Amino acid sequence: MRVVVKVGSSSLTTPDGHLDPDRIGTVVDAVVTVRARGDEVVLVSSGAIAAGLGPLNLARRPRDLPTQQAAAAVGQRALIAHYSESFAAAGLVVGQVLLTVDDVSRRSHYRNAHQTFAKLLELGVVPVVNENDTVATSEIRFGDNDRLAALVAHLVHADELLLLSDVDGLYTGHPDLPDSQPIREVRSEADLAGIDVARVGSAVGTGGMVTKLEAARIATAAGIPVRLTSAARAVEAVEGEPVGTLFTPTGKRRAARLMWLAHASETRGRLVLDAGARRALVERGASLLAAGIVAVEGDFAAGDPVDVVDPERVVIARGLVNFDSDELPEMLGRSTADLAAELGPEREREVIHRDDLILMS
Structure with missing residues (x-):
């Protein structure tokens, strides 16, 4: 079995932009659990820009692209260092994979990306994937790592996509509202009718429930089930506990490179x-x-x-x-x-x- 796990910036960092070792440890524990049962895992991790805020004394995520790229250059090193150290304690090696849209929408580049993932998994490495924020321009950005994770799941022929967030699943309204109810399973678009998912993302992230629903649509349309839950419940999720919200497949697998062309390219x-x-x-x-x-x-x-x-x-x-x-x-x-x-x-x-x-x- 092959699992893609995606974790967002707000699930890895403190409010002031520093990486939180305990939060990272929770995600690492989930990945180690997958590997311990003999399965393969790819980790799609946000957090590079967020991890650079503290060292650069930035109070919040910058709006301009050059400062975002500078923060990513500083933060990506810190992020991968934390992952390398944490996984090494469990006897696992990580490999950093930084992607831009051109890396996977053009035919020759896509083939290289596919072969890289295949060889890393064959060697027992845990690929840690992020958008290459340091060099990506506004014209060649994925926009959010939720969509990136769905496309990576299709690229590596994953059997499951796990989206980890700061909320424990999909609700009928904003999770903070008392009348909002959790939704345990989504089988089709009809199950989403009337649901209010408009919510502002965290101060350090780029996503929200809207981007997670879009990622779920992309993955399930390609035959990949998706589970959405909080990072705090990651271990329960990979152990098969019925936590969060399950999105069941709605379609069949399609040509992977064309999926990237449809959903990743501008x-x-x-x-x-x-x-x-x-x-x-x-x-x-x-x-x-x-x-x-x-x-x-x-x-x-x-x-x-x-x-x-x-x-x-x-x-x-x-x-x-x-x-x-x-x-x-x-x-x-x-x-x-x-x-x-x-x-x-x-x-x-x-x-x-x-x-x-x-x-x-």
Whole structure:
């Protein structure tokens, strides 16, 4: 069995931004419990920026990207040092894996990430994953580690995703309200109807219940069950106790790299299709050819993710484009044979190959 455990910043740090050894110890105990029964585990851990606040004398999480990156550079070292020391006491070795969107949405990068995880797990290492906040820009960020954890769970073919938070599960309203009731199981979107999950995240984190629900949707749609509970109950959760909220699978596993493309990437432009091209993509599973494109929007390069929209500007797909945005206008509406004859054989290929495209519901 393979488990992905995700823990947020507020579950690892003190209010002033310092790492809390006791809180880290609770998470480590849960991971050690999984390993002791012979299972594999990947730990997706927030906390790098939060861990840097104290050493840099910052009162709260910075809003500007350069200061966030500076805090991450200081805090990531402290975070991984704590994990290394704590796991070493249990005889386990950790490996740090820092990811950006480009690391996993582009085909060659994705393959490298997949192979790295496979080898670490084969060697008995506990991968500790975080977004690479030190170098990530606003255009290439996952945005929150809940979504990152769901995508990592799919990437490593996990059997379960455990989301650890500062609350012990999903409630019908804000957990502090006396009339809010815990929800023990979510089987479909219908079970979430009328639930108020709008809540402000902690002073050191970026998420909240909204991001955890989105992570649960991503994972369960790919056939992975999700349990949401508090970090304090992590050991109970990995021991199979019915704590927190269980989200049962709603779909089947999909091509992992395309899951990253759908949920992790920020698109750089849009391709507008005619009705015939829309039918070819949606009904026949075809690649996207220049003949069916009527307009190009945005500034992008070959290999960038773009949205594919129908004549009503509704997004129907997302894919990795094979041409720069300034190359495409002269190609629109023309057959591949015509393009090859006039512009050369390098234009005789798909604008987006089917293997690099995912339909969006």
